[in-house]
Amino acid sequence: MAVCTVYTVQSLNSTCSISKPTKTHLGFNQKQLVFFKKTTTRRTTTEITCSAGDTVVIGLAADSGCGKSTFMRRLTSVFGGAAEPPKGGNPDSNTLISDTTTVICLDDYHSLDRTGRKEKGVTALDPRANNFDLMYEQVKAIKSGVAVEKPIYNHVTGLIDPPELIKPPKIFVIEGLHPMYDARVRELLDFSIYLDISNEVKFAWKIQRDMAERGHSLESIKASIEARKPDFDAYIDPQKQYADAVIEVLPTQLIPDDNEGKVLRVRLIMKEGVKYFNPVYLFDEGSTISWIPCGRKLTCSYPGIKFSYGPETYFGHEV
Numbered sequence: 632m633a634v635c636t637v638y639t640v641q642s643l644n645s646t647c648s649i650s651k652p653t654k655t656h657l658g659f660n661q662k663q664l665v666f667f668k669k670t671t672t673r674r675t676t677t678e679i680t681c682s683a684g685d686t687v688v689i690g691l692a693a694d695s696g697c698g699k700s701t702f703m704r705r706l707t708s709v710f711g712g713a714a715e716p717p718k719g720g721n722p723d724s725n726t727l728i729s730d731t732t733t734v735i736c737l738d739d740y741h742s743l744d745r746t747g748r749k750e751k752g753v754t755a756l757d758p759r760a761n762n763f764d765l766m767y768e769q770v771k772a773i774k775s776g777v778a779v780e781k782p783i784y785n786h787v788t789g790l791i792d793p794p795e796l797i798k799p800p801k802i803f804v805i806e807g808l809h810p811m812y813d814a815r816v817r818e819l820l821d822f823s824i825y826l827d828i829s830n831e832v833k834f835a836w837k838i839q840r841d842m843a844e845r846g847h848s849l850e851s852i853k854a855s856i857e858a859r860k861p862d863f864d865a866y867i868d869p870q871k872q873y874a875d876a877v878i879e880v881l882p883t884q885l886i887p888d889d890n891e892g893k894v895l896r897v898r899l900i901m902k903e904g905v906k907y908f909n910p911v912y913l914f915d916e917g918s919t920i921s922w923i924p925c926g927r928k929l930t931c932s933y934p935g936i937k938f939s940y941g942p943e944t945y946f947g948h949e950v
């Protein structure tokens with residue numbers, strides 16, 4: 632019988648035992664864990680299950696309001712099944728679970744709650760407001776098949792809520808501000824994506840969402856974007872150099888002086904030589920192509936479509 636460590640919020644030294652692996656209906660190789668929770672007066676046991684260390688870990692980084700949730704909903708549906716919050720858990724949980732995939736939000740590793748950040752004068756983007764040691768221990772545990780009790784950052788109250796149990800899934804996505812910031816966490820990622828949304832588009836998306844859905848005023852949204860900018864430049868933006876794929880969303884070049892922001896330009900930057908990842912190409916690998924489709928064969932509303940593809944370097948990598 633093997634003994635392993637379950638990484639919890641309160642302590643990093645609870646012990647559990649693993650029995651022989653069994654096959655489940657999902658085809659996962661699962662182990663039964665007996666989890667010993669030590670209390671001062673008595674010892675309680677809880678049974679939890681976990682997979683046998685074959686979890687793929689994907690990191691998705693972007694600033695707030697840059698489409699992480701929107702992108703994740705599409706991605707989890709590609710992997711299979713609708714992603715839903717954990718059943719019977721905290722209604723303000725940030726986690727989404729589908730048949731194959733569990734998505735956690737790294738805001739759950741904020742070490743300072745909203746009041747704490749205000750008192751210390753730091754933003755949520757500042758590494759001092761986040762617990763990277765716990766993030767690393769828990770992502771490592773999940774990747775090696777061990778369940779964890781992850782904290783919950785409550786975006787409604789601004790407080791850190793009691794933890795929730797996260798079991799190792801087939802695909803584990805960590806999305807948030809800092810998935811590639813800490814070198815130890817970065818090393819655990821099998822694949823990483825950075826959503827690089829240009830300022831013009833970010834402002835438009837955030838203003839539209841925060842005014843319509845969160846009741847903020849235009850002035851307060853603009854002030855919050857400005858206040859976060861130095862920390863965004865210092866801690867979030869530099870992560871794109873480590874990403875296996877970067878999706879840039881920029882203003883269109885098809886409409887001169889466009890200020891509506893409804894037509895967008897997207898640049899998909901794919902790193903060469905990433906294990907298990909074959910970059911796509913438009914027609915012919917290695918060539919440089921610019922293509923405006925014939926209007927009679929492929930129609931769309933004004934202002935038309937333009938595609939281009941070609942090799943480049945990005946932060947010293949072939950892409």
Ligand SMILES: Nc1ncnc2c1ncn2[C@@H]1O[C@H](COP(=O)(O)OP(=O)(O)OP(=O)(O)O)[C@@H](O)[C@H]1O
Pocket residue numbers: 693694695696697698699700701702836837839840
């Ligand atoms: N691909 C897209 N095309 C058009 N609009 C988009 C796209 N992705 C996101 N948006 C717009 O941006 C807004 C913010 O997106 P979303 O809530 O997914 O961001 P987020 O990064 O998860 O934000 P937060 O971290 O603040 O919760 C959405 O309300 C949506 O209107």
Ligand SMILES: O=C(CO)[C@H](O)[C@H](O)COP(=O)(O)O
Pocket residue numbers: 694695696738745755756785786787789808
């Ligand atoms: O950048 C963010 C990540 O989504 C949030 O601003 C951060 O999590 C702080 O949250 P709140 O808005 O609840 O104070």
